[in-house]
Amino acid sequence: MNPLELAASHNRWTNLPVAEKLLLFGGLLVAALLVPPPVGHLVILAVCCLCALALARVPVRLYLAALLAPVAFLAVGAGPLVLDLVNWRLVVDPAGVDTAWRTVSRAIAATAATITLACTTPVADLLAAGRRAGLPAPLAHLVDTTYRLIGVLIDSARTLRHSHDLRLGHRTSRAAILSLGTQFASVFVLAVRRARAIDDAMSLRAERGQTAVLAAAAPVSAVHVVVICLVLVSVATVGVLT
Amino acid sequence: MHIAEGFLPSVHAVAWTAVAAPFVIHGAREVIKTVRRTPEAGVLLGVVGAFTFVMSAIKLPSVTGSSSHPTGTGLGTIIFRPPVMAFIATVVLIFQALLLAHGGLTTLGANVFSMGVAGPWVAYGAFVLCRRVAVPLLGAVFVAAFLADLVTYLVTSAQLALAFPSAEHGVWYSMSEFLAVFAITQIPLAIVEALIVVVIVSVLLRI
Amino acid sequence: MxxxxxxxxxxxxxRVDPSGARSQTVLDGVDLMIPAGATMALLGGNGSGKTTLLRLLVGLNRLEVGELQLDGEKVRDRRADRTRxxxxxxxxxxxxxxxIFATTVRADVSFGPVNLGLDRDEVARRVxxxxxxLAIADLADRVPHHLSFGQRKKVALAGALAMRPRVLLLDEPTAGLDPYSGAELLEALEALRGGGTxxxxATHDVDLAWAWAEEAVVLSGGALTRGPAxxxxxxxxxxxxxxxATPWGAAVSDRLGRTITRPEEV
Amino acid sequence: MxxxxxxxxxxxxxRVDPSGARSQTVLDGVDLMIPAGATMALLGGNGSGKTTLLRLLVGLNRLEVGELQLDGEKVRDRRADRTRxxxxxxxxxxxxxxxIFATTVRADVSFGPVNLGLDRDEVARRVxxxxxxLAIADLADRVPHHLSFGQRKKVALAGALAMRPRVLLLDEPTAGLDPYSGAELLEALEALRGGGTxxxxATHDVDLAWAWAEEAVVLSGGALTRGPAxxxxxxxxxxxxxxxATPWGAAVSDRLGRTITRPEEV
Structure with a gap:
């Protein structure tokens, strides 16, 4: 099962209103782009860690792993900023070093904001919030079924890979490509079959094309909103003043 | 590999969001029209979204030892055409950001433009052209899937170069640097993805 | 009635067949009446047409010949009839x-009632x-694909129950469930039986049919035999x-001269 | 040995649990030895860890503690050992x-032997x-997706048999099959039993276990009980x-004072 989903559906903030979490982490995300490095970014990172680890009690290992997920990209992305190729020799570009650390600082703060949202808020709640916010019904349905099918297909894909592995399907690279291609084809066929079945099953409960479901929301607390705004203002102030 | 959360400066993040938005809105309209016309298409479009996600969530066998994965948009583009893919790719990228901590929300616009707009349009154009000049179906599929993947990364390189032009040598120099880095991982990867898509299509044709 | x-x-x-046959008749000249409050088992081997028969009864497959009636009135392929x-x-x-298609249990179960046009409170009550x-109120806000197979079976059943149907068709309800989970599901159905549903x-578990059903319907060769289970x-x-197969219960009852439905009664 | x-x-x-538990121990301190030619049923409820145990035995799940041995030698997580x-x-x-993934039955069944690097003739012989x-030679050139469920089950089994395993693990082999198809599949397995495989x-059908297995292994609460079926x-x-549940056979055998494995023997 997906570790981020797992954390999102089981922490102390799971049942807080989505709007509050969106305001807080959306605000921090915007702040991450706007405040200069490094103090503001450190404060954002600290606030996120505090929320995730101390308040929501997301498992530490999982949270750190998610924070480190973009490391490979940061390395590949920052490499060309730092290094220049001069006469076929790599040399460090001082101006690039400056840009690079500023960029990485910003990326870490922004990643923290998004990851903390992802770790504390079930995707299903975000999708329901989308519905309530007026996402047109066909689009909401498409997004919902995509999420639901991801949950079903990831398992099928994994099982198929294992069953190929049982018959040594990954021994040579030629076999591996053939094997992966046929696995994906099987997943596609299964997915289409399942989609038709779901569509039929839905027509048992409503006219085809109807997709409305109950999208209930927890009421937003005015106190929480005030606290969140104060946090955002303080973060921005600290960031700008330092 | 998508541009990580917060990696682009705010001006670029906003600008790419503005560039991608019309394509996504157009795609959303197409989706609504398609679903109103044929309600069954709703779940099928979900299949393409989920399939794209699943493909992109699976690491390919040790191509270069990198964390690279397929973009997965080639097949969907051939089946559903680029406008719809722009919307589906957006959905997939949001799920990748929230479920896999991959890509991000501030870089969503830039990533949608590379993976959901540029890649699919070039791939689709190449596919149609190949079929016109009588390239066999599987050959055209190979070209389309290869380009859908490769163009995504060409555009990513360009986006990074525009955001971080070399002070000394300019944008083009930066672009060549990013391209060089991505080429190591992306060209073999694009070939592998294209081969896999060819296998998928050939299997689908036979059953 | x-x-x-x-x-x-x-x-x-x-169908594609080695013999080259293009069309395969699964059901032919079948009559089936379901009275209020009946508890019937529909039995047959793989491919005998059990699922097809259920799909016909619910309007998912279209009849070639014959008709489907609800309360004695023909059901046509039009919106009003489908809703009815x-x-x-x-x-x-x-x-x-x-x-199950929605992203939370509550949303999925609410789908039918919401689209019947009921008001929010009534929908919430039904959900x-x-x-x-089904004793799964604690799962209401969970994501379906995080649940176990048995729990998902109950969610699917809850989605149907929220429509308050007078006839409930179940395709292999206990398949994939261990004996306890199967028994639990059947127990939840008992309450419905009391309410006149x-x-x-449909099943190929003859022992289940022997223990549970009042009437049995056996499909074989496109035709249907019906009678007391x-x-x-x-x-x-x-x-x-x-x-x-022969149900154990039948063999043992005959041998011992009294009706036995479960091994514990031997 | x-x-x-x-x-x-x-x-x-x-696991996600209503209790908020983050990790759930499915098996703890389990020992299981499979001798050549054994016929064992692995029983347990949904979620008891039957499938997990099979996956551990075949190296698809990695052990937290303990080890897997083949012919008395430890199987490590490295390529050569996995192949062995x-x-x-x-x-x-x-x-x-x-x-099943290939576009013909023959191609699918040949997948394992080809990956073993066997020559053409040997592959063909094994297929x-x-x-x-399994009496499905007539299906060799058919497209697997067009076959019935029972036929596909046999194709999947044939794919494993073509590897000529000395140990064969089956996860609910008769699930979804009607009694006749199930019996047919079991009969095909009889031949293997003779060959020392x-x-x-794994099953939760206690009646099947009673009729078929020499030994039974019951999983419950992470621990394992083993003995003559x-x-x-x-x-x-x-x-x-x-x-x-209690198997019918056990209850009836006790009552009648002789060993009964099928209802016909009552």
Whole structure:
């Protein structure tokens, strides 16, 4: 099962209103782009860690792993900023070093904001919030079924890979490509079959094309909103003043 | 590999969001029209979204030892055409950001433009052209899937170069640097993805 | 009077066969009446047409010949009739992942009632009622694909129950469940039986049919045999033709001279 | 000596639980030895860890504590050892569609032998042998997705048999099959038993276990109880704890004072 989903559906903030979490982490995300490095970014990172680890009690290992997920990209992305190729020799570009650390600082703060949202808020709640916010019904349905099918297909894909592995399907690279291609084809066929079945099953409960479901929301607390705004203002102030 | 959360400066993040938005809105309209016309298409479009996600969530066998994965948009583009893919790719990228901590929300616009707009349009154009000049179906599929993947990364390189032009040598120099880095991982990867898509299509044709 | 009935039903599938046959008749001249409050088991081997028959009863497959009647009135393929059928007849598929589409349990169970145009409070009442009837109220806000197979089966059933159907069709409801979970599900159905809901359960578990059903319907060679369960399930020739086994209960009851439905009673 | 054995096995899953538990230990301190030619039933309720145990035995899940041994030698997580394991131990999944992927039956069954690097003739011999053993030689050139569920189950089994395993693990082999198709599949397995292949079959069908297995292994609460099938399956306290039912055969045998395995013998 997906570790981020797992954390999102089981922490102390799971049942807080989505709007509050969106305001807080959306605000921090915007702040991450706007405040200069490094103090503001450190404060954002600290606030996120505090929320995730101390308040929501997301498992530490999982949270750190998610924070480190973009490391490979940061390395590949920052490499060309730092290094220049001069006469076929790599040399460090001082101006690039400056840009690079500023960029990485910003990326870490922004990643923290998004990851903390992802770790504390079930995707299903975000999708329901989308519905309530007026996402047109066909689009909401498409997004919902995509999420639901991801949950079903990831398992099928994994099982198929294992069953190929049982018959040594990954021994040579030629076999591996053939094997992966046929696995994906099987997943596609299964997915289409399942989609038709779901569509039929839905027509048992409503006219085809109807997709409305109950999208209930927890009421937003005015106190929480005030606290969140104060946090955002303080973060921005600290960031700008330092 | 998508541009990580917060990696682009705010001006670029906003600008790419503005560039991608019309394509996504157009795609959303197409989706609504398609679903109103044929309600069954709703779940099928979900299949393409989920399939794209699943493909992109699976690491390919040790191509270069990198964390690279397929973009997965080639097949969907051939089946559903680029406008719809722009919307589906957006959905997939949001799920990748929230479920896999991959890509991000501030870089969503830039990533949608590379993976959901540029890649699919070039791939689709190449596919149609190949079929016109009588390239066999599987050959055209190979070209389309290869380009859908490769163009995504060409555009990513360009986006990074525009955001971080070399002070000394300019944008083009930066672009060549990013391209060089991505080429190591992306060209073999694009070939592998294209081969896999060819296998998928050939299997689908036979059953 | 029967709530739901099929008269003179004929249905064929297009199939690719080694013999080159293009069309295969699964049901031919089938009559089936389901009275209010009935508890019927629909038995037959793989490919005998059990699922097809259920799909015909619920309007998912279209009859070639014959007609489907609800409360004695023909059900046509038009919106008003489909709505009428949906409000009275619900079906639960064998595979819950073929049925559950929404992102939370509550949302999925609410789908039918919301689209009946009921108001919010009534929808909430029905959802809560269905979840409680199956003892899964604690799962309301969970994501379906995080649940176990048995839990997902119950969610799928709750989605049908929230429609408050008078006829409930179940396709292999206990398949994939261990004996305890299966028994739990059957127990939840008992409450419905009390409320007058007719239940038709497709299965190839003859022991289950022996223990649970009042009537048995056996499909074999496109035709249908119907009667009291403890009579039909003793007809060895019929069972063999339908690729079914003799129920233990039947053999043991005959040997011991009293009706036995579960091993504990031996 | 046992061909395959698990010693002191411990395994946990990450799970979402209403209690908020983050990790759930499914197996703890489990020992299991499979001797050549054994016919064993692995029983347990939904979620008891039957499938997990099979996956550990075939190296698909990694042990937290303990070790897996093949012919008395530890199987490590490295390529050479996995290959050695695959050559001796094969598993057939419950759902054939998770296993069959090629566009013809022959191509699918040949997949394993080809990957073993065998020459053409030997591959062909093995494929034909596997198809004949299951009486599906006539399906060789058919598209698997067009076959019935029972046929697909056999194709999946043939794919494993073509690897000529010494240990065959089956996950709910008769699930979804009608009694006749199930019996047919079991009959095909009889031939293997003669050839010295050990078979371990996970199921929650206690009647099947009673009729078929020599030994029974019951999983309950992470621990394992093992013994002669007709002894273990009479232990009502054990069965109840494992969410299993009493087999009809056990109840009837006790009552009639002779061993009965099928209803016909009553």
């Amino acid at each position: 029967s709530v739901l009935s099929l008269r003179g039903a004929r249905f064929s599938y297009r 059928l949906r409000q009275s007849v619900q079906m639960v598929l064998q595979e819950p992942d073929d049925q 809560d009622g269905a979840l409680e009837a 007719a239940i038709l359960m 403890h009579q039909v399930l003793r007809d060895e020739a019929l069972l063999a033709a339908a690729r079914l | 046992s061909v395959l054995s698990l010693r002191g096995a411990r395994f946990s899953y990450r 394991l695959r050559q001796s131990v094969q598993m057939v999944l419950q759902e054939p569609d998770d296993q 034909d042998g596997a198809l004949e053993a 050990a078979i371990l079959m 007709h002894q273990v399956l009479r232990d009502e306290a054990l069965l109840a704890a494992a969410r299993l």
